Every structure is written in structure tokens, then in C-alpha cells.
Amino acid sequence: MNTVTILGYGNVGQALSAAFSSLSDFEVRQIYCRTPQNLEETPPFEVVSDLQKLAEADLYLLCVSDDAIEEVSNQLPFNDRLVAHTSGSMPLSILNNQKCKGVFYPLQTFTPGKQIPWAEVPFCLEADRDEDLKTLKKFCSPLSERVYELNSEQRKKLHLAAVVVNNFVNHLYYRGEELCKSHGIPFEILHPLILETAQKITEVTPYDAQTGPARRNDQKTLNSQLSQLMDTPLENLYSILTDSIIATYERKEL
Amino acid sequence: MNTVTILGYGNVGQALSAAFSSLSDFEVRQIYCRTPQNLEETPPFEVVSDLQKLAEADLYLLCVSDDAIEEVSNQLPFNDRLVAHTSGSMPLSILNNQKCKGVFYPLQTFTPGKQIPWAEVPFCLEADRDEDLKTLKKFCSPLSERVYELNSEQRKKLHLAAVVVNNFVNHLYYRGEELCKSHGIPFEILHPLILETAQKITEVTPYDAQTGPARRNDQKTLNSQLSQLMDTPLENLYSILTDSIIATYERKEL
Numbered sequence: 001m002n003t004v005t006i007l008g009y010g011n012v013g014q015a016l017s018a019a020f021s022s023l024s025d026f027e028v029r030q031i032y033c034r035t036p037q038n039l040e041e042t043p044p045f046e047v048v049s050d051l052q053k054l055a056e057a058d059l060y061l062l063c064v065s066d067d068a069i070e071e072v073s074n075q076l077p078f079n080d081r082l083v084a085h086t087s088g089s090m091p092l093s094i095l096n097n098q099k100c101k102g103v104f105y106p107l108q109t110f111t112p113g114k115q116i117p118w119a120e121v122p123f124c125l126e127a128d129r130d131e132d133l134k135t136l137k138k139f140c141s142p143l144s145e146r147v148y149e150l151n152s153e154q155r156k157k158l159h160l161a162a163v164v165v166n167n168f169v170n171h172l173y174y175r176g177e178e179l180c181k182s183h184g185i186p187f188e189i190l191h192p193l194i195l196e197t198a199q200k201i202t203e204v205t206p207y208d209a210q211t212g213p214a215r216r217n218d219q220k221t222l223n224s225q226l227s228q229l230m231d232t233p234l235e236n237l238y239s240i241l242t243d244s245i246i247a248t249y250e251r252k253e254l
Numbered sequence: 255m256n257t258v259t260i261l262g263y264g265n266v267g268q269a270l271s272a273a274f275s276s277l278s279d280f281e282v283r284q285i286y287c288r289t290p291q292n293l294e295e296t297p298p299f300e301v302v303s304d305l306q307k308l309a310e311a312d313l314y315l316l317c318v319s320d321d322a323i324e325e326v327s328n329q330l331p332f333n334d335r336l337v338a339h340t341s342g343s344m345p346l347s348i349l350n351n352q353k354c355k356g357v358f359y360p361l362q363t364f365t366p367g368k369q370i371p372w373a374e375v376p377f378c379l380e381a382d383r384d385e386d387l388k389t390l391k392k393f394c395s396p397l398s399e400r401v402y403e404l405n406s407e408q409r410k411k412l413h414l415a416a417v418v419v420n421n422f423v424n425h426l427y428y429r430g431e432e433l434c435k436s437h438g439i440p441f442e443i444l445h446p447l448i449l450e451t452a453q454k455i456t457e458v459t460p461y462d463a464q465t466g467p468a469r470r471n472d473q474k475t476l477n478s479q480l481s482q483l484m485d486t487p488l489e490n491l492y493s494i495l496t497d498s499i500i501a502t503y504e505r506k507e508l
Contacts (some may be wrong), residue, residue: 069393072278109454158434165444165451168495172418172422179414183403183408187349189361193419195456196363210428240490241425
């Protein structure tokens with residue numbers, strides 16, 4: 001039996017503990033939670049609120065906020081068991097007080113109450129020692145085949161790229177919706193196009209998938225569209241994104 | 255039998271003629287193409303290159319480029335049959351020389367050689383006369399249930415919103431890929447997140463779906479991320495999009 005203890009029971013901790021408990025050969029040994037009385041539901045696992053009460057496990061997964069990782073790691077009553085954090089932006093070295101340390105970063109948005117399609121979730125692993133990396137792989141490979149080894153610098157850049165393709169993209173959806181709403185247009189008209197645009201770049205590169213007036217440097221359409229957005233929150237975004245697209249294709253097609 | 259003649263045999267014309275010819279009760283009467291010798295494949299329909307040779311049909315669909323719509327409409331040897339254009343950005347009035355006119359705009363990206371999931375494609379219709387609108391509905395309802403009546407002003411804004419959620423979003427995918435590549439990170443790691451982000455806004459509003467450091471106005475992370483992007487094409491985009499997200503939630507949460 002492979003045992004894991006989950007420290008922190010927010011979105012990531014809940015999702016991972018549910019995932020491991022669904023696997024045969026894997027057991028969630030304990031959940032550590034500082035204030036269990038604040039949990040909405042009692043977890044179906046042994047819960048401890050005192051780090052001194054942690055039992056032996058093969059892996060201790062820190063699912064706490066980025067700011068708390070170092071502190072919790074320092075307070076652990078051992079320094080010779082495998083401890084891994086689950087953060088995209090924190091380096092492995094933040095666990096330097098531990099002899100056996102790793103990173104176990106599932107790159108996905110965790111929405112409470114929503115089923116995670118684990119088989120689709122990429123895991124980014126890092127460890128200093130081969131045997132620790134092997135243990136981390138043992139724990140994620142039953143969940144997903146998408147396993148990547150990235151160092152801390154790469155993971156930090158990946159996290160930043162995720163901000164671009166997730167947070168910023170979502171904000172453009174918001175601005176598109178706002179534009180629709182202000183003219184009485186149901187935003188759902190755009191849902192199929194949004195899904196198609198996302199699907200497309202899994203088949204062709206975003207460079208080749210680019211279409212639209214900026215791609216063609218069609219100044220007549222660009223000026224007409226920009227003038228429609230004067231004095232709206234989209235005016236500035238339209239200019240900057242259009243310039244960035246034009247620069248991309250000018251540069252490469254010289 | 256409902257008959258349609260397609261004028262212009264580019265991506266849209268090819269896709270629509272193939273779609274209609276697959277329906278029972280519908281017939282593609284003719285294809286009009288100015289220079290049929292330039293076509294890569296001979297269409298499985300009667301092709302004419304002279305507008306004078308157009309036969310009688312229930313609907314004439316202009317699938318030519320935006321700039322050519324007015325000219326082709328003016329050259330038609332009749333002005334009392336139903337003529338519709340398929341453009342998102344052109345008004346109905348561009349067909350003012352016709353007595354029976356309409357807009358039949360499928361909102362989708364047409365990639366040559368790729369199957370169109372017609373049932374998912376939203377059609378935006380417009381006509382001055384009720385009976386013309388009825389005819390347009392008769393032609394699109396066997397293809398898709400997503401039928402919307404929009405006026406020319408709304409369609410123009412929808413087209414603009416499509417630029418935002420398709421062209422601009424795709425460019426952010428490109429910038430994210432570029433960032434990954436420059437650090438030896440496979441971009442495919444981000445594919446599931448990209449699909450999840452697109453899927454999510456069909457279930458919750460983009461306003462509620464927003465996550466990330468800008469949403470939390472987490473200045474420490476924002477400054478750290480921006481400093482990593484100094485002197486890259488993402489620096490400016492990061493600032494502008496971050497400011498736009500912060501402004502969105504400041505304003506609404508006052």
C-alpha cells in the first residue's frame with residue numbers, strides 16, 4: 001500500500017485526496033488541517049490539526065498556499081521523509097530544510113465541486129534525488145499519463161505562460177461578453193467559436209492558426225473596428241493586441 | 255425541393271454548398287465562380303462564370319469577399335429574387351439594389367479540409383421582409399438549431415467581439431507558446447488548461463471564472479511576474495491586461 005498524507009485541505013488538497021482514495025493500492029493516511037472546525041464537510045479521512053500527530057507515510061503533499069509552504073515545512077517534526085509541494089511558482093529549494101523533497105504540481109484550475117478529468121491533467125515533477133523522483137512518479141502515474149520533469153525555473157515560466165493562456169484569455173472572454181451585452185447580443189452565440197479556437201491550437205500551432213484583420217494587416221478594417229471601441233475598456237486592449245499581432249507577422253515574414 | 259445557388263466558391267462557399275447538398279429536400283442549383291479554371295477541384299455542381307447564366311433558385315447566397323458583395327449584387331440580372339450575403343461585418347443595406355435581401359451569417363472559422371460541426375454553428379439572420387426571413391430560416395434550420403435574428407448594428411458588434419475572443423485569444427496562445435519554447439517547455443502541457451478555460455465559460459460567466467494574481471490584486475506576484483517579462487513582447491501585454499482585470503473587479507466591488 002502506498003500512503004500519502006495531505007497537508008492543507010483547500011481546492012487542491014480536496015481534489016488530490018479524493019483522487020488518491022479512489023485508487024486501489026493507494027491510501028490517504030491523514031489530512032492535516034490547522035482549523036478543521038472551519039471545514040464545510042468532514043473529510044472521509046483521519047484529520048489532524050497538530051503537526052506532531054502526523055503518522056508515517058510514503059509522501060507528504062503540501063497543498064497549502066504559496067506563502068505557507070516554507071513555514072509548514074519548517075514545522076514538520078521530521079526532515080527525512082519525502083515532502084513535496086504542489087505549487088507552480090515556488091522553487092524546490094523552499095523545502096531546503098528537508099532531506100527528501102520534491103515538487104508535485106498538477107497544472108489545472110481547481111473548481112470546487114467540479115470533477116477533475118485527472119487523465120488529462122499534466123503533472124510537473126521535480127526532485128533532487130532519483131529515488132524521490134521515482135516515488136513522485138509512482139504517485140502521479142495512476143492518475144495521469146501526462147507527466148513532465150521540469151526544473152524550478154521552467155516551472156516558474158510555465159506558471160507565467162498559464163497566466164497568459166488562462167487568466168488573460170478569460171479576461172478577453174469577459175470583455176467580449178461585455179461588448180455583446182451592451183448591444184443586446186446573447187454571448188452564447190460565441191461559445192462554439194471559443195471552443196473551436198481552443199481546440200484548433202491542439203492541432204495546428206497558434207502561429208499558423210492566426211486569422212483576422214490584424215493578421216492580414218488590413219488597415220481599413222482595423223481603423224473601423226478601433227473607432228467603434230473608442231472610449232470603451234477595449235480601446236486600449238484592441239490597439240496593443242493588434243500591434244502585437246502585426247509585429248509578429250511582419251518580423252517573421254521579412 | 256428547396257434550391258440554392260452559391261456565388262463565390264472560397265472556404266464559406268465550399269462549406270455551405272457541401273452542407274446543403276447533403277440534405278434531402280435541398281439542392282445546390284448552381285455555383286457561380288468568376289474564374290473556375292483557378293479552382294483546385296471541380297465542384298460536384300453546375301458551375302457558371304457568367305452571371306447572365308444564373309438559373310432560377312429560391313435563394314442566392316453571396317459567399318464572396320466583403321469588398322465584392324455590393325458589386326456582385328449590382329451585376330445580378332434580376333432584383334426580385336432573394337439574395338443574401340454571408341458577411342459578419344457588412345450591413346443588410348449593402349444589398350439595397352435588391353427588393354428581396356437578407357443576411358445569412360454562419361459564425362465560425364472555416365478551415366479548408368476540416369469538417370464543420372454544423373449543428374454547433376450559430377447562424378445570424380436578418381431580412382427586411384418577414385417572408386424573406388422565413389425563407390432564410392428554412393435554409394439554416396436543417397443545419398443548426400442555433401439560429402439568431404440580429405440587426406446589422408448587432409452583427410457588426412458581434413463580429414468585433416469575435417475578433418476579441420478568437421483572434422486576440424489565439425494571439426495570447428501564441429505568446430504563451432513562445433514563452434514556453436524559449437525555456438524548453440513543451441507547449442502541449444498547457445493544452446488541457448486552454449481547453450478547460452474555454453469550456454468553463456460555457457457554464458459560468460467569464461466574470462465569475464476569473465482567477466489569478468490580477469483578480470486578487472496580488473501586487474507581490476504581479477510585480478515578480480512582470481519583472482520576469484521585462485524586454486519581451488509580453489511585457490506590455492502583461493501590464494495592460496493586468497490593469498484591465500484589476501479595474502474590472504475594483505469597479506464592480508465598490
